[in-house]
Amino acid sequence: MSGYLKYNRSNQADINHILEIMSVVYPISNGLIREFEAHILSLSIKKDQILFNENEVCEYIYFIKKGALMGCTTHKKQQITTYISIENEFVSSISGLHGLAHSQEYVIAVEDTDLLAIHNQEINRLFLQYFELNYIFRVILEKYYKHAQQRAHIIRVGNAKERYQYFAQTNPGYLDRLPSELIASLLNVKPSTLLSVKKDFAAQEEQNKELDMWEEKLSIHMETHQSFRDKGIRLQSLAKEIGLSSHKLSIVLNSYLNKSFIDYINQYRINWIKESLRNPEIVQNFTLEALAYSAGFSSRSAFYNAFKKLVGMSPVEYTKNCCK
Template identity: 90%
Template sequence: MPGYLKYNCSNKEDINRVLKIMSSVYPVSKELVKEFEMHVQALSIKKDQILFNENEVCEYIYFIKKGALMGCTTHKRQQITTYISIENEFVSSISGLHGLAHSQEYVIAVEDTDLLAIHNNEINRLFLQYFELNYIFRVILEKYYKHAQQRAHIIRVGNAKERYQYFAKTNPGYLDRLPSELIASLLNVKPSTLLGVKKSFTVQEERNKELEMWEEKLRTHMDTHQSFRDKAIRLQSLAQEIGLSSHKLSIVLNNYINKSFIDYINQYRINWIKESLRNPEIVQNFTLEALAYSAGFSSRSAFYNAFKKLVGVSPVEYAKNGCP
């Protein structure tokens, strides 16, 4: 290991943080807790500082308390990022796990990073003594292996957009936190390509937020004013009521709500009728057709067709079955 790395005594609070994560996988015995308290050390490294090099034996297993690390290899003098890890993750040499071989990758700090470390001699001894430690690390390694397999698959078969979507979904927060060139290297795309894809997704997210805002305004207006009960309601008139252009309202309905204007209005009308049918007094004094006209339907046939389309049964069948 590099001689400039200075290991210090760790505090109990930090060790308990590691043990809490381990205990979420399998209960940790009091004896193993004591072992960790005796042998876990603390280490802090600066951004761009190497934790261990290629062709070195990695002597420790690390836990990231704060910060970020990346694993890299070199091919034809080009740096290839193999993984990026942040807080609450374990890191060691993949190719030289447990110090049994020289590492084929090096690990470097992406940010100023605080670590907890336990020497491989100690962890290997504890593996022989404590079943729970073997089980916990097996589960953790399985998780890391699955993520690595998924990442390798998407990089081999996915385009830049699919790789970006995968990374954003599996690593929330990484995209805004970590340098783009590192993520581009990890996903095997050009930095310019990654920035272009990221920009297109940012534009789409902003557009979705705008659509969500207008959908909420539309819903509030419909609930408050019951505009659906107006038999003469049209897309243009409803758009004018809520202060939106007809084109934008059409986009909100078709692209965000995924309903045509008439289906959207009819859904409100039918929901109003269904709610009315739950009131015994209304059922005794009004026919289905009268409720339909009151809800905004202009004809019996339009009411029956819309009800069957959106509910799946006729209004008569619905009423007979107890109006669920």
Template identity: 75%
Template sequence: MSEHLQYNKAESKDVEYLLQVLSKVHKVDAKLKEEFEKHLLRLRIKKDQVLFNENEVCEYIYFIVKGALMGCTTHNKRKITTYISVENDFVSSISGLHGSGYSQEYVVAVEDTDLLAIHNNELNRLFTYHFGLNYIFRAILEKYYKDAQQRAHIIRVGNAKERYLYFAKTNPGYLDRLPLNLVASLLNVKASTLLSIKRSFLGLTDRRKELEEWGQKLEVHIHKNQSFRHKDIRLQSLAKEIGLSSHKLSIVLNSYFQNSFIDYINHYRVNWIKESIRNPDIIQNFTLEALAYSAGFSSRSAFYNAFKKRVGMSPLEYSKKLNQ
């Protein structure tokens, strides 16, 4: 194994933490717990420190408590990142799993990393006597192979943008945490290409956030001031009320609410009328046309058309249905 790795006996809290993770897959019995308390080790490696090298036997299987590791191989003197693992991931040699042969990859710390470890001799012995542990590691391996298959597929057939989206979805937060060149190597794209894609998506995220903020501000203003009831309301006047340019308000309406200005205003007018119709004191003292003018409609036909478009029936039909 790589030199200068300091293994110490794991503390009880380390054992408990690992058992909690394993118990989510299958119950861990008392005897297996005793075995982990006896044989589980802990070590810490610094950023850029090698955990194990190519062409050596990996004697342990590791569990990442905190930090990040990457698996690498070399081809034509070029380093290729084959996987990146972070907290709550298990790591060992893929080609020499359970110490069965020499490793074709090496693993190095991307960050200062805290690990738990158990020797493969002990693990193989436990597999013999504890069905639960076999079940747990079968589930872990199934997840690993599914993730590896999905990653291999997207790298083969996906373009750079699709690979970026795949990594961002399956590894939330890692794009800001991990060195860009490592992620680029994993996804088999140029670092400059990945950076360009990342910046474009950050721009989209900022724009979506801005649209949401202005959309919420518009909603608060409409509810508070009932601007929709003003017959002479226009896009320009509403934009001025909330401190936006007409162009930006139009973008908010079209992109955030997926509505034209008039449909957005009529939505509020129709809802106000529906609430009024439900109130017996109001509907007994006002005609539907009077409510429509009070809501901001300037004509009977505009009111009936907007109401039927929103509700699927005429105002009179809606009123009669409520009274049945």
């Protein structure tokens, strides 16, 4: 192990923090708590400082208190990023886990990083004495290998956009925090490709925010003014009512809500009818056809067809089921 790393006794607050995280997986006995209090160390490393090298025995299991680390290998003098870990994650040599073999990768700090550490000799001893420690680390390893398998799969079969989307969903906050060249290496894409994909996704997010705003405005308008009850309503007239171009309204409905204009309007009409059917007085005094015409349907057949399409049963069947 690199001799320039300075290990110190850890303070109680840091020990309590790691114990709290582990106890979420499984309750920790008082005996194991005392062992951790006696053997957990702390150290800090600077950005770009190596935690352990290739072909070196990794003597510790580390817990990241603050900062970020990346695991790397070299191939034909090229650095290949194999994983990235940040706060509240455990890190050690994958190929030389528990200090039983030389590491085939090296780990380097992406940021100034504060770590907690326990020596492999101690952790291996505790594995023999405490069931809960075996269980906790089994769960941790299962989680790690599931993520590793998913990452390997998406990198092998996914295109650049799919890789980026996977990384963004599984590692929220990493994209704005970590260097682009590091993420590009992890996803096995060129930095220029990553930049292009990132710009495309940013533009899409901005468009989605705008569509969110217009969809909300459209919903409020429909609920407030009940425009769906107008038998002559058209996309152009509705767009004019809410101050939106017909083209933009089409995008909101077709691309964002994945609904045609007529299905969108009919859904409001049917919801209005279903709500009316919950009122016994309305059921006694109005026929289904009368409610349909009041809701905006222009014919009995249009009402029945739309109801069956959007509800999955005829209006008569629905009335029998809901109004017993």
